[in-house]
Amino acid sequence: MIQVRGLSKLYGKKVVVDQVSIDIVPGTITSFIGPNGAGKSTLLSMVSRLMDADTGEVLLDKKNIKKIKSGELSKKVSILKQSNQMNVRLTVKELVGFGRFPYSKGRLNDQDHAKVDEALTYMDLHDLEDRYLDELSGGQRQRAFIAMVIAQDTDTILLDEPLNNLDMKHSVQIMKILRRLVDELGKTVVIVLHDINFASVYSDRIVALKDGKVIKDGLTNDIIQSTALKEIYDMDIHVQQLNNCRICVYFNSALQGE
Amino acid sequence: MKIRILIIGLVVLSICSLFVGVSSITPMDLIDYQSEETQIFLISRLPRLVAIILAGAGMSIAGLIMQSLSRNKFVSPTTAGTLDATRLGILVSMLLFANASMLEKMTVAFVFALAGTLLFMQILNRIKFKDAIFIPLVGLMFGNILSSITTFFAYKADVIQNMSAWLQGDFSMMMKGRYELLYISIPVLIIAYLFANRFTVAGMGEDFSKNLGIHYRRIVNFGLILVALITVTVVLTVGMIPFLGLIIPNIVSIFKGDHLEKTLPHTALLGAIFLLLCDMLGRVLIYPYEIPISLMVGVIGSGIFLYLLFRRRAYA
Numbered sequence: 001m002i003q004v005r006g007l008s009k010l011y012g013k014k015v016v017v018d019q020v021s022i023d024i025v026p027g028t029i030t031s032f033i034g035p036n037g038a039g040k041s042t043l044l045s046m047v048s049r050l051m052d053a054d055t056g057e058v059l060l061d062k063k064n065i066k067k068i069k070s071g072e073l074s075k076k077v078s079i080l081k082q083s084n085q086m087n088v089r090l091t092v093k094e095l096v097g098f099g100r101f102p103y104s105k106g107r108l109n110d111q112d113h114a115k116v117d118e119a120l121t122y123m124d125l126h127d128l129e130d131r132y133l134d135e136l137s138g139g140q141r142q143r144a145f146i147a148m149v150i151a152q153d154t155d156t157i158l159l160d161e162p163l164n165n166l167d168m169k170h171s172v173q174i175m176k177i178l179r180r181l182v183d184e185l186g187k188t189v190v191i192v193l194h195d196i197n198f199a200s201v202y203s204d205r206i207v208a209l210k211d212g213k214v215i216k217d218g219l220t221n222d223i224i225q226s227t228a229l230k231e232i233y234d235m236d237i238h239v240q241q242l243n244n245c246r247i248c249v250y251f252n253s254a255l256q257g258e
Numbered sequence: 259m260k261i262r263i264l265i266i267g268l269v270v271l272s273i274c275s276l277f278v279g280v281s282s283i284t285p286m287d288l289i290d291y292q293s294e295e296t297q298i299f300l301i302s303r304l305p306r307l308v309a310i311i312l313a314g315a316g317m318s319i320a321g322l323i324m325q326s327l328s329r330n331k332f333v334s335p336t337t338a339g340t341l342d343a344t345r346l347g348i349l350v351s352m353l354l355f356a357n358a359s360m361l362e363k364m365t366v367a368f369v370f371a372l373a374g375t376l377l378f379m380q381i382l383n384r385i386k387f388k389d390a391i392f393i394p395l396v397g398l399m400f401g402n403i404l405s406s407i408t409t410f411f412a413y414k415a416d417v418i419q420n421m422s423a424w425l426q427g428d429f430s431m432m433m434k435g436r437y438e439l440l441y442i443s444i445p446v447l448i449i450a451y452l453f454a455n456r457f458t459v460a461g462m463g464e465d466f467s468k469n470l471g472i473h474y475r476r477i478v479n480f481g482l483i484l485v486a487l488i489t490v491t492v493v494l495t496v497g498m499i500p501f502l503g504l505i506i507p508n509i510v511s512i513f514k515g516d517h518l519e520k521t522l523p524h525t526a527l528l529g530a531i532f533l534l535l536c537d538m539l540g541r542v543l544i545y546p547y548e549i550p551i552s553l554m555v556g557v558i559g560s561g562i563f564l565y566l567l568f569r570r571r572a573y574a
Contacts, residue, residue, distance in 0.1 A: 078469055079469050094515070098458070101455070101459060106455025
């Protein structure tokens with residue numbers, strides 16, 4: 001279980017993340033939402049040790065992650081950042097194989113191969129496994145990166161805007177897979193999302209940030225409410241119940257209530 | 259690009275190389291151990307072959323590691339100032355120690371090569387405009403600055419003649435007793451192979467490396483130490499061989515990708531084959547004279563480099 005305690009980050013004098021304390025509930029999908037510049041990605045980077053915090057600490061099973069050896073930590077928490085502009089020419093299978101690096105240091109054994117195969121199946125990538133990453137479309141490449149993280153087989157998976165540059169079909173596909181990771185394999189997923197409706201439909205919990213502070217933290221249904229959303233986004237957002245899903249309508253506030 | 263074909267190619271070329279030269283030697287001559295031919299073979303031909311293979315493989319691997327760590331296909335000892343820093347180091351060692359021994363030269367040159375490469379990597383980190391072609395241009399400029407400093411002080415100290423020996427790569431002077439330093443590159447290459455997977459991960463970027471539990475900075479610095487070691491041994495024994503570390507890894511990458519553990523053997527073999535070919539051409543073209551290897555590699559290599567630049571749109 002990951003606990004964040006009093007985490008802050010300053011860029012120069014500007015406070016980007018301000019005294020954030022949250023608990024990541026195991027076995028759930030938690031979405032970080034909020035306007036641009038709210039500090040969502042920065043917070044995720046600090047939780048995942050990619051970035052050092054200026055104050056506060058991140059605890060993994062009550063232990064400060066800075067005290068955990070990076071080799072050990074990489075078996076427990078994985079992170080995928082939003083910009084993966086890599087110019088390394090690897091095949092999909094080779095990339096996914098590197099997900100096993102924390103275990104095998106690159107020399108894959110039978111168990112590693114099985115995990116790689118499993119991850120490829122999970123992401124439906126077997127047809128593409130021998131293709132080079134630079135020959136793939138954005139969506140296919142994103143799926144390959146997620147497969148790598150699945151092969152890494154950590155309890156907690158952190159994803160920074162994984163739906164960026166993806167069309168609707170692939171976005172839905174990826175969210176469904178994340179749901180399955182949680183429901184079938186008991187993983188914990190933390191995800192930074194821009195599209196509030198994906199957060200509403202697929203996540204169990206939502207943490208809303210604004211100006212570096214947590215302003216809402218709770219169950220999805222409690223946060224996808226017009227009043228709460230108004231507070232987060234400073235705009236009128238109408239919430240509609242549609243086949244058990246709560247959908248936010250925000251495209252034109254003049255149309256609301258009709 | 260099958261590894262088997264590369265090995266066969268290298269063996270065939272090696273045998274050819276051993277029997278190409280000013281004095282004709284046939285395999286039959288070697289039966290008589292006392293003959294003049296056997297002596298030439300052992301003192302000159304064999305060391306030359308070993309030196310070519312080690313230098314070719316070494317420089318190619320140095321380039322491969324640099325390209326992976328800098329995440330830029332056009333960075334190599336030639337385009338990152340490593341070669342020029344090495345020369346500056348050799349000059350300093352000559353000025354500091356009147357009759358510098360090989361070991362002194364090597365140590366000082368190594369320090370300079372490493373410092374020069376690290377400095378280039380620092381510049382690289384600070385450049386916001388990360389265009390694939392812009393970076394090596396900066397590297398070339400950086401190298402030229404170092405080179406001018408070297409020339410200036412060499413001129414002042416009247417050792418220009420001496421320095422120019424390291425300007426041009428040349429295998430014609432490779433003889434027993436003059437190439438053994440190159441053996442250092444054998445353990446270095448083995449270490450590079452053992453760390454290949456870490457270099458590949460580092461090539462995916464700092465965030466990726468951290469996610470997979472790798473100390474990014476440590477691996478980058480370690481890789482650059484290997485690069486500096488290889489470069490120094492080659493420059494000290496053979497001289498500068500431009501472009502080799504640039505074109506060989508790029509060609510292999512096109513066919514085999516960037517999984518270093520898989521491409522390292524290919525890169526080493528192809529580098530040795532390419533250098534061997536250039537050397538033989540240089541020996542045959544104006545027979546019985548010789549075209550220096552750096553000139554041969556420079557001409558052929560720059561042509562291939564241009565070709566790689568133009569096809570960049572499709573790749574890299």
